[in-house]
Amino acid sequence: MTTIAPEDTGQEALFDATIAADERIEPRDWMPDDYRASLVRQIAQHAHSEIIGMQPEANWITRAPSLRRKAILMAKVQDEAGHGLYLYSAAETLGTGRDELLDKLHTGRQKYSSIFNYPTLTWADVGAIGWLVDGAAITNQVPLCRCSYGPYARAMVRICKEESFHQRQGYELLLTLSRGTETQHAMAQDAIDRWWWPSLMMFGPPDDESAHSAQSMAWKIKRHSNDELRQRFVDICVPQAETLGLTLPDPDLRWNEERGHWDFGPIDWTEFREVLKGNGPCNDERIGRRRRAHQEGAWVREAAAAHAAKHPAHPPHAGTDQEEAAR
Amino acid sequence: MTPHPTTPALPLGDDALILSHRLGEWAGNAPVLEEEVALANIALDLLGQARILLSLAGDEDELAYLREERHFRNVQLVEQPNGDFAHTIARQLYFSTYQELLYDHLATTDTPLTPLAGKAVKETAYHRDHATQWTLRLGDGTDESHTRMQRALDALWRFTGELFDPVDGLDDVPWQTLRDEWTTRITSALERATLTVPAGPRHGAWTAGGGRQGLHTEPFGRLLAEMQHLHRSHPGATW
Ligand SMILES: [Fe+2]
Numbered sequence: 385m386t387t388i389a390p391e392d393t394g395q396e397a398l399f400d401a402t403i404a405a406d407e408r409i410e411p412r413d414w415m416p417d418d419y420r421a422s423l424v425r426q427i428a429q430h431a432h433s434e435i436i437g438m439q440p441e442a443n444w445i446t447r448a449p450s451l452r453r454k455a456i457l458m459a460k461v462q463d464e465a466g467h468g469l470y471l472y473s474a475a476e477t478l479g480t481g482r483d484e485l486l487d488k489l490h491t492g493r494q495k496y497s498s499i500f501n502y503p504t505l506t507w508a509d510v511g512a513i514g515w516l517v518d519g520a521a522i523t524n525q526v527p528l529c530r531c532s533y534g535p536y537a538r539a540m541v542r543i544c545k546e547e548s549f550h551q552r553q554g555y556e557l558l559l560t561l562s563r564g565t566e567t568q569h570a571m572a573q574d575a576i577d578r579w580w581w582p583s584l585m586m587f588g589p590p591d592d593e594s595a596h597s598a599q600s601m602a603w604k605i606k607r608h609s610n611d612e613l614r615q616r617f618v619d620i621c622v623p624q625a626e627t628l629g630l631t632l633p634d635p636d637l638r639w640n641e642e643r644g645h646w647d648f649g650p651i652d653w654t655e656f657r658e659v660l661k662g663n664g665p666c667n668d669e670r671i672g673r674r675r676r677a678h679q680e681g682a683w684v685r686e687a688a689a690a691h692a693a694k695h696p697a698h699p700p701h702a703g704t705d706q707e708e709a710a711r
Numbered sequence: 712m713t714p715h716p717t718t719p720a721l722p723l724g725d726d727a728l729i730l731s732h733r734l735g736e737w738a739g740n741a742p743v744l745e746e747e748v749a750l751a752n753i754a755l756d757l758l759g760q761a762r763i764l765l766s767l768a769g770d771e772d773e774l775a776y777l778r779e780e781r782h783f784r785n786v787q788l789v790e791q792p793n794g795d796f797a798h799t800i801a802r803q804l805y806f807s808t809y810q811e812l813l814y815d816h817l818a819t820t821d822t823p824l825t826p827l828a829g830k831a832v833k834e835t836a837y838h839r840d841h842a843t844q845w846t847l848r849l850g851d852g853t854d855e856s857h858t859r860m861q862r863a864l865d866a867l868w869r870f871t872g873e874l875f876d877p878v879d880g881l882d883d884v885p886w887q888t889l890r891d892e893w894t895t896r897i898t899s900a901l902e903r904a905t906l907t908v909p910a911g912p913r914h915g916a917w918t919a920g921g922g923r924q925g926l927h928t929e930p931f932g933r934l935l936a937e938m939q940h941l942h943r944s945h946p947g948a949t950w
Pocket residue numbers: 434463464467543547
């Protein structure tokens with residue numbers, strides 16, 4: 385992608401005006417290299433999170449305790465794969481292909497959300513992920529539906545709709561457990577105890593330590609700071625936990641009349657940094673499994689590519705996509 | 712031993728339930744992201760069919776989670792482990808071709824299974840198309856994929872005879888005609904894919920079979936152990 389010097393063309397002024405007017409930048413529009421790079425980094429990390437995020441939940445597909453729950457869970461994990469597809473396509477509109485991004489994920493040069501480095505130990509964790517992790521994702525992502533980059537914003541509209549299903553299904557799963565037998569209730573409480581703090585960390589480091597926030601806000605890629613979104617999430621969760629009959633594991637949670645928000649206790653940022661560095665409970669397993677699936681699938685992708693090359697005029701057919709399969 | 716219903720909804724429901732379970736094991740492991748979506752689609756269709764069929768036979772969860780191995784009526788083909796992607800595709804090709812023919816027939820009859828068959832036959836046509844396209848790509852792809860696909864087709868061949876053992880309660884199904892048509896379709900799909908129709912026997916003393924009578928293969932017990940453990944650990948609980 386070559387960039388024409390903006391001062392020669394007035395393109396930069398056009399870009400700035402588009403951002404200022406709250407309009408969308410589209411793939412063919414001129415954009416600063418840093419804007420492009422920043423978006424690719426963010427969209428890639430988001431896409432990687434979707435596909436790595438399939439693992440902790442897929443862990444329970446074969447053990448789902450009712451056929452109804454099994455269908456819901458399978459559909460959810462499938463949705464996450466679909467989200468990965470939309471997002472890799474959005475990154476592709478910026479000139480970076482899926483293969484390159486996957487390679488960066490597999491070699492540790494790009495990250496995914498740290499939350500998925502925690503294990504799903506019981507069935508209730510499926511509910512906790514839906515309620516808290518998808519819930520936090522929605523809080524983060526709803527503002528992205530107004531992101532300045534068109535394809536990303538549009539992908540987010542679609543994704544957010546599905547995430548809110550996931551959030552409600554998780555909540556409903558937990559409610560059933562909480563109102564079920566004593567053992568089921570304890571299972572739900574234990575899951576909340578383990579997932580609450582990691583989900584608050586999903587909003588990223590506090591504002592004064594966030595490396596990319598200021599520029600992203602100026603470009604209207606991001607609309608709210610990490611801390612604002614985190615607060616919004618806490619405010620949503622507290623009453624929901626109460627309805628669930630479950631306790632959030634924070635003794636400092638209390639309503640602050642003056643601020644009009646819930647105060648909450650200090651977050652253990654050491655844990656956050658450790659998990660980010662690769663020292664979380666499942667970092668090796670998640671990336672290891674992803675790599676293994678990719679390597680074991682190499683012969684399949686090669687076969688599809690070889691077949692497509694031998695039969696270039698092979699008529700396309702409904703249902704599957706020749707090109708996509710050839711990737 | 713609790714008596715179990717003898718409706719044909721049970722064996723057909725078990726086929727769909729168990730194959731769906733096996734496909735669910737692919738989640739997070741597929742060779743390409745599009746296949747995560749496609750395999751999950753097929754698994755979800757089958758699970759949907761299973762739920763309707765098992766509900767015709769009784770309580771879906773009781774039947775899925777509280778029966779012992781010897782009471783499952785699925786064919787042995789669907790319980791076979793996923794193996795590599797070629798094995799999964801071979802299993803899909805054999806099974807979906809059979810299921811499409813069977814549902815196609817049932818859709819034209821007038822039985823309690825007719826409404827389900829009418830709806831499911833469209834899903835099954837998509838499953839068959841998916842399997843056929845991949846058979847083509849793998850058979851006529853690289854040397855490695857050709858070898859793997861042929862090996863998978865050969866390995867699962869002995870499980871295909873059982874598909875056409877008459878099912879109790881489906882007395883009007885022309886099993887021999889279905890079998891001939893199945894053979895024709897499989898032969899044509901394999902020939903297009905430059906593959907060879909396996910030569911081994913499909914029926915006989917030690918070919919596979921017996922799933923319809925509750926005789927299964929060793930991996931099946933482990934599949935059930937995993938599938939049923941949580942449900943069975945909390946007797947009477949609601950999920
Ligand atoms: Fe998602």
